[in-house]
Amino acid sequence: MKQTSVVIIGGGATGIGILRDLSMRGVDAVLLEMGGLAHGTSSRFHGLLHSGARYAVGDPESARECIEENMIMRRIGKQCVEETEGFFAALPEDDPDFAARWVTACKAAGIAAEAVDPDEARRLEPRLSPRVREVYRVPDSCIDGFRLVWHNALSARRYGGEVLTYHEVTAIRTEQGRVIGVDAKNRVTGETVAIDCEYIVNAAGSWSGAVARMAGLDVSVSPDKGTLIVFNHRFTSRVVNRLHKSSDGDIFVPHGSVTIFGTTSTPSKDPADSLPTSEDVTRLLDIGEPLFPALRSYRILRAFAGTRPLYTPNNAAGRAASRNFHIVDHMDEGLRGMASIFGGKLTTYRLMAERMSDLVCRRLGVTTPCRTAEEAIIPDPAPEVLERAARSFPAHGIRLVADRLGDAFGDVVKNAAREADNGMLCECEMVTAAEIEYVAKDPATHSLHDVRLRTRLGMGTCQGTFCSLRAAAALAERHVNFALSPVRDVQNFLQERWRGLRPALWDTQLKESELNRAVYLATLNLDGACREQNN
Amino acid sequence: MSRTTDILVVGSGMAGLMAAIVASEQGKRVTLLSRGCGSLNIGSGCVDVLGYVNGQAVEGQPLDALDALPERHPYRLVGREGVEEALKMLSAVCARHGAPLEAAANGNRRVPTILGTLKPTCLTLPSCRGELLETAASALVVSVEGLKDSHPALVTAQLRRYPHLANIAWHEAHLENPIPGAHRNLSPLDIARYVESPEGTAWLAAGLRNALRATPADVVLLPPVCGLSNAAWEAVAAAAPVPLVEMPTLPPGVGGLRLYTALKNELQARDVDMVENALVTEAECDGKRCAALVAETACGRRRFAAKAFVMATGGFMGGGFLSSPGEAREAVFGLPVLQADGSLLPARPEDWSDQNIFGNHAFASAGVMVNAAMSPLRIDGAPALNNVFFAGRSVGGYDFASEKSGNGVAVATAWRAALSACAQC
Known part of the structure; x- marks a missing residue:
């Protein structure tokens, strides 16, 4: 039996933000996540740190929150943010009245929207359509959702917060209208863990409806599926939005070495519905082509989908449903010791965590104020660590690795120094053997797939064709074993990548798939070996 | 025109x-x-x-x-x-x-790969006699330091998962990288090019002899590094005290280049x-x-x-x-x-x-x-x-x-x- 003050359910940005906030205020807290951290919506979005401009006309309150949080994130989470700025571009067919209203609304919300001469805009973004009529510059930026969640987890751990991944909540225990604990199942070992607590925070995103039902509560959360496309290079240097009433397929976000383009909005019954379809992909291409005329000639790496946890108490749906967040104290429904947070967006995750933590602290009688907006999530690495790193990492990759690893950077640099040759196993994402070994040995890592989520191994151009074998081999060499044999682990890894390729299987991505089959099936007989070898 | x-x-x-x-x-x-x-x-x-x-x-x-x-x-x-x-x-x-192709006597040849799998194939160069594993009591898997795609530990961890290879005594060894200051990706092709030279042939022959002295074995598995030509392969194989088997690897493979060269030479002739x-x-x-x-x-x-x-x-x-x-x-x-x-x-x-x-x-x-x-x-x-x-x-x-x-x-x-x-x- 474990004991804590607060159990947080859900290891996305919101839940992990709450864990960090409460831990910084000295409140004992344990976070339960049924999968790996950020496996849900926090990693299944376009990676846009909103300036708020997108919401300026339709939802001024969200817009104001976005711009404030955007500025805070640049300060506290600079390792997760690439300060690219953004363009809003209108084509001749877009309503000029909307553009005028939008400019006024941005001003009212405190969002700088500065007109850029279309020729100048095309000089800066040469792939943009020559037909653009009006362009504005806004403080949009890019943010890495995976990394943000991990960094918050590292920060929370520093303050004593505990994270249990692959722990699925099976029951919420109550006694006389009051929460007394949670039961969870460890999905790796199958064991049941019982945790006594005073308070439960439901931050399970698209799954929050199901969690609330375990406590006998009925809430209206409607998963809304959004599909996105990943292209294999950066064809824009900044975020590019279509300047019209928010719609499907109007946001392009450069992200590391790729560009993410989306999204769609389709009501879904299943919060785990993350299967993209070719209809979504081709429709997005149709919609995106007017802004980037050569869009269809760019190679698609994969498509992916996630569900937005829309809070829909009034039966609003799709784009009409509010993107704002809502905190529900279930005391109003007769259950003390539990609150849920619904809706919202990644840009405002910190504010959501602050509001929820304020409520929890009020209920627990804690008066320590929130400090998450002041303190950097990850401290800067010491100059001497960076200097040491230069001996084992390629110069152009050090910053990237330091930003990605956060607290773990010092340890990885130490390990790298012991390697005879700290081989670069994934060239696209600059992942070296030392980093893979360190992440693989983390207790939260159970497979190459988990290694990918933290390091971005296999997320680049080769989609795992070269680096998955290398990583498996390097781990075998270092005697790091998972439950599955390396060969089966590689198979699972490639299978997961395959899922995102199928809805866009034509042209260059089909070429790449035939190469992948030539290597793994024809040359290495991976398929035959999976049938013939014992695990 | x-x-x-x-x-x-x-x-x-x-x-x-x-x-x-x-x-x-x-x-x-x-x-x-x-x-x-x-x-x-x-x-x-x-x-x-x-x-x-x-x-x-x-x-x-x-x-x-x-x-x-x-x-x-x-x-x-x-x-x-x-x-x-x-x-x-x-x-x-x-x-x-100079690229003699041969088949195993009774059907497909099962060649070990750098993924630690056996791949069935029909005709191969003499460097891929995978069936040698089937009669071996011990095998030494060798790679060269710096080869990112070839790790003996993966090969041994996987090959022993075949029931008929489970009882082989598996050993691992690394040879030092003979191409100092190779800042880019080192591939078996780079090593094979080096082995094509007389000093490279001598380096590999000596390296294998030393590895086998430290860890005796009936057969050696290694990535395709034994030269670009069959002559180099024959020189390395003749100098080795036990039979050698080259394992297919990720592109660029070396075996394919050997066949390609042979066919191109025929076209030129x-x-x-x-x-x-x-x-x-x-x-x-x-x-x-x-x-x-x-x-x-x-x-x-x-x-x-x-x-x-x-x-x-x-x-x-x-x-x-x-x-x-x-x-x-x-x-x-x-x-x-x-x-x-x-x-x-x-x-x-x-x-x-x-x-x-x-x-x-x-x-x-x-x-x-x-x-x-x-x-x-x-x-x-x-x-x-x-x-x-x-x-x-x-x-x-x-x-x-x-x-x-x-x-x-x-x-x-x-x-x-x-x-x-x-x-x-």
């Missing part, structure tokens, strides 16, 4: 090179156009004939299993005698140029015209007769007239097929790329593949439908062109990856297509 030749072959993978050799041997004047180096060059050099039929491993001689294949399979179209004849010819050519870096963009046809192909070359746009044509342009990877959502066509003549049963590929891209990555994918066996002469067919089964023939991956009806039949089908279809082309002139 138009150049004339009897037979124009397009593509320099296994199928293109082989078709050019067959046509030249028939006394025809041959020109070979190639855009890149083909995928033979970067492959393992194993000549797979047939490893699996519907996921079942082929026991015994692969040629005996051809009858189990569907009627439209290219092997069935070429016929067993044809396949045999073609493979014999390939072996003869390779032997003439036969005075075949070779035009490299030529991308065929269009065909000049009069009804069902092709008069010439037009290509973008290093010297601009050029027209290549011929009496007959062999297209060995590859599939999706090689550039022989163009595809867009739900549609695919052959790149030069615009022929339909059809499923193995002769029907159009599905309109929905998801239906081109199975959700299991190892499943039965429609795209994998899709290609140009041909008759027994390798003459392309329209979707209604009628001949599409009279003097154009297809070979290799551009032919539909087989899945080289799951069957392990790539080079075998390439050789057999090239042989047939070249003879059909010769009959036209």
Whole structure:
């Protein structure tokens, strides 16, 4: 039996933000996540740190929150943010009245929207359509959702917060209208863990409806599926939005070495519905082509989908449903010791965590104020660590690795120094053997797939064709074993990548798939070996 | 300016090179156009004939299993005698140029790979005698430091998961990287190039001797680093106290380059015209007769007239097929790329593949439908062109990856297509 003050359910940005906030205020807290951290919506979005401009006309309150949080994130989470700025571009067919209203609304919300001469805009973004009529510059930026969640987890751990991944909540225990604990199942070992607590925070995103039902509560959360496309290079240097009433397929976000383009909005019954379809992909291409005329000639790496946890108490749906967040104290429904947070967006995750933590602290009688907006999530690495790193990492990759690893950077640099040759196993994402070994040995890592989520191994151009074998081999060499044999682990890894390729299987991505089959099936007989070898 | 030749072959993978050799041997004047180096060059050099039929491993001689294949399979179209004849010819050519191909006595050879798997194949160079493992009591797996794709620990961890190899005493060793200051990715090809030199041969021979002194074993497995030529391999193998087996690896493989070099040497000896870096963009046809192909070359746009044509342009990877959502066509003549049963590929891209990555994918066996002469067919089964023939991956009806039949089908279809082309002139 474990004991804590607060159990947080859900290891996305919101839940992990709450864990960090409460831990910084000295409140004992344990976070339960049924999968790996950020496996849900926090990693299944376009990676846009909103300036708020997108919401300026339709939802001024969200817009104001976005711009404030955007500025805070640049300060506290600079390792997760690439300060690219953004363009809003209108084509001749877009309503000029909307553009005028939008400019006024941005001003009212405190969002700088500065007109850029279309020729100048095309000089800066040469792939943009020559037909653009009006362009504005806004403080949009890019943010890495995976990394943000991990960094918050590292920060929370520093303050004593505990994270249990692959722990699925099976029951919420109550006694006389009051929460007394949670039961969870460890999905790796199958064991049941019982945790006594005073308070439960439901931050399970698209799954929050199901969690609330375990406590006998009925809430209206409607998963809304959004599909996105990943292209294999950066064809824009900044975020590019279509300047019209928010719609499907109007946001392009450069992200590391790729560009993410989306999204769609389709009501879904299943919060785990993350299967993209070719209809979504081709429709997005149709919609995106007017802004980037050569869009269809760019190679698609994969498509992916996630569900937005829309809070829909009034039966609003799709784009009409509010993107704002809502905190529900279930005391109003007769259950003390539990609150849920619904809706919202990644840009405002910190504010959501602050509001929820304020409520929890009020209920627990804690008066320590929130400090998450002041303190950097990850401290800067010491100059001497960076200097040491230069001996084992390629110069152009050090910053990237330091930003990605956060607290773990010092340890990885130490390990790298012991390697005879700290081989670069994934060239696209600059992942070296030392980093893979360190992440693989983390207790939260159970497979190459988990290694990918933290390091971005296999997320680049080769989609795992070269680096998955290398990583498996390097781990075998270092005697790091998972439950599955390396060969089966590689198979699972490639299978997961395959899922995102199928809805866009034509042209260059089909070429790449035939190469992948030539290597793994024809040359290495991976398929035959999976049938013939014992695990 | 138009150049004339009897037979124009397009593509320099296994199928293109082989078709050019067959046509030249028939006394025809041959020109070979190639855009890149083909995928033979970067492959393992194993000549797979047939490893699996519907996921079942082929026991015994692969040629005996051809009858189990569907009627439209290219092997069935070429016929067993044809396949045999073609493979014999390939072996003869390779032997003439110092790349002797050999088969195991009783069926497919199972070659260990750097993934720690066994891969069934038919003809290989002498460096891939995988069956040596089956009688070994101990094996030493060797790699060179800095080779990112070859780790002995992975090979031993996986090979012992085969029940029949579980009792072998497995050992691992690393040789020092002989190419100091290699800042880029070191591949087996880099080491093989070094081993081709006399000091490199001596380095590898000494390294293996020392490794075996420290850890005696019945057989040594290593990545394909034993030189670029068979002469270098023979020198290393002769100096080694125990038999060596080279493991197929990720591209660039070295075995493929050895075969490629042998076939290119044969073409040079036969005075075949070779035009490299030529991308065929269009065909000049009069009804069902092709008069010439037009290509973008290093010297601009050029027209290549011929009496007959062999297209060995590859599939999706090689550039022989163009595809867009739900549609695919052959790149030069615009022929339909059809499923193995002769029907159009599905309109929905998801239906081109199975959700299991190892499943039965429609795209994998899709290609140009041909008759027994390798003459392309329209979707209604009628001949599409009279003097154009297809070979290799551009032919539909087989899945080289799951069957392990790539080079075998390439050789057999090239042989047939070249003879059909010769009959036209």
